[in-house]
Amino acid sequence: MNLKHRFFKLKRDLNRWSLLLLLILAVVSVPILTIGLKLFDGPGESWNHILEYVLFDYLKNSFLLALFCSIIVILFGVTTAWLVSRFEFPFRKQLEWLLILPLSVPAYIMAYAYAGVFGYSGLFSKLMGAFGIGDFRIEVMNIYGLSLVLSISLFPYVYVSSRTFFLAQATNLLEASRMLGISEFKSFFKLIFPLARPAIIAGLVLVLMEVLNDYGAASYYGVSTFTTGIFRSWFSLGEPETAIYLSAILLLIVFGLILFEKWQRRHLNFTSAKTSKQNYNSRLKPKKANQLWFTVICFIPVFLGFVLPVIQLIIWVEQTFSKVWTFEFISITLESFGIAFLTASVTVLVALLLLFFTRWNKIELLKTSSKLGVLGYAIPGIIIAIGVLIPSLYIDKWLIEKNITSKLILNATLIALVYAYVVRFLAVAYQPLESSSLKIDRSLSDSSKVLGKGNFKTFFKIEFPLIRAGLLSAFILVFIDILKELPLTLIMKPYDVNTLAVKSFEYASDEMVSSAALPSLLIILTALIPAIFLNKLLLKNASNS
DSSP states (O other): OOOHHHHHHHHHHHOHHHHHHHHHHHHHHHHHHHHHHHGGOOTTTTTHIIIIIIIHHHHHHHHHHHHHOOOOOOOOHHHHHHHHHOOOOHHHHHHHHTTGGGSOOOHHHHHHHHHHTTTTTHHHHHHHHHHTTTTTOOOOSHHHHHHHHHHHTTTTHHHHHHHHHHOOOOOOHHHHHHHHOOOOOHHEEEEEEEHHHHHHHHHHHHHHHHHHHHHHHHHHTOOOOOHHHIIIIIIIIIOOHHHHHHHHHHHHHHHHHHHEEEEEHHOOOOOOOOOOOGBBOOOBBHHHHHHHHHHHHHHHHHIIIIIIIHHHHHHHHHHHHHHHHHHHHHHHHHHHHHHHHHHHHHHHHHEEEEEHHHHHOOOHHHHHHGGGGGGGSOOOHHHHHHHHHHHHHHHHHHHHHHHSSOOOTTSSSSHHHHHHHHHHHHHHHHHHHHHHHHHOOHHHHHHHTTTTOOOHHHHIIIIHHHHHHHHHHHHHHHHOOOOOEEEEEEEEHHHHHOOOOHHHHHHHHOOOOGGGHHHHHHHHHHHHHHHHHHHHHHHHHHHHH
8 A cells, every 4th residue: 555655755755856856866877887788798808917917006196196185185275274274374365265275286287397396307306406415316207296186286175175164263262262262273173073084075075086087197197097997908908898896996985985084974964053153263373483384384285286387288288389389279268168168058957957856756755865866976977978979979880870970970979078077077167166155045936937838937037146156167177177077088079179178188298398388387377266166155255254
């Protein structure tokens, strides 16, 4: 009887929005389903060799990278977030947003810049020569240098999540600890740090997923990781089956990180009592000597993560501008921006449909499962690329066999590339839209429907004007992410199409790293927009608390 009741309830609640929502979820899930199904075909011929000789290296290097990066990003991210949130010191306001800027420098570009800085004729060698220390060099093209490069590029994830928490912390607990004679240092480690653990881990998980997704920096520094192994299996060995098996292991690691973050948030759900705005963190003014130290401490990651690599890139641009700035380069730039614009528009549209189809659908199970549609950002780009390549190739073969077409219309085309981008960055567009829509009073929509207006009319007349800021935010964030994306683009791009990210990687791979500076600098300058926007958003949220 219970089963019969559920069936009739499902039949009653099923509507066209439910079917359209299912369609979107099915289309977005294809890459992951492909990876899962292809596992049943078995591995390639070299799988046993990989198990015996190189899989341990992939695991070891990936683990060491994750460990080293975790230590460095927590050290940089949490320390700077606490200092700018809790204390008043010179240039604090400027450093607040400058500390986000390293996020605008993709890790592979940071890797090229640091290889140049510490190269034989780089800035570091010249500086040592000026002090009469000509033989002293620092070798960065190893796993330790890669860990530093990835960390200083990604620590803003931890900085932003930690700072969001610190800005929202009520001061009553800190005041109570001070009244008990506990120092600021002890209060931080005994009280604030444990409370901030869920926020810190949320940022750290994002960092680790980016570390596992990295290909450009690891490949350039010669460090074998899962991502480089997948590329090698697919392109060098010509074994997509082996690449799929490695992708599945990497996917399990990523999902393990996601589950760990969810578990951590569930078990460490701390809150701080709120009474009034005046109770929130009032910044302390330390002694002048400490103020100077705080400024220096906060400037170090800004210098390492933005100033130094940008200086190196500017030097290279000055040396190679006339050679790189050609009609072909201008064409690549326009192509890159055009693809990013097109894909960002499509991604925002799909995110919008996913959000509102979920609301208009009446089946509770589908409302919950709609979150699966935005898991793409947690999945490395190379896995999504493989998951798109295989089914698109099957469809093209079927179309050719049926004489519907005589050439490939999906595989290695702009259609497949845009589709892969949409799957990868749907979550980036979805989050700002969801945040904006949650601020809309539901009574407005309900009143419109009571007056006989349908979902679409209600959306265009009432809801759409109220979420325009979220739409713009979503578009900008997706645009920049697509412009920076390397592993997915390397695999998926059509042969006659190029992007700034791929061009900079090609220059670096051909030992023309100085020529990679101009496309790299263009990417960074464009990526500065969301970095500055993110800081304004943080301050706005803090002031509204």
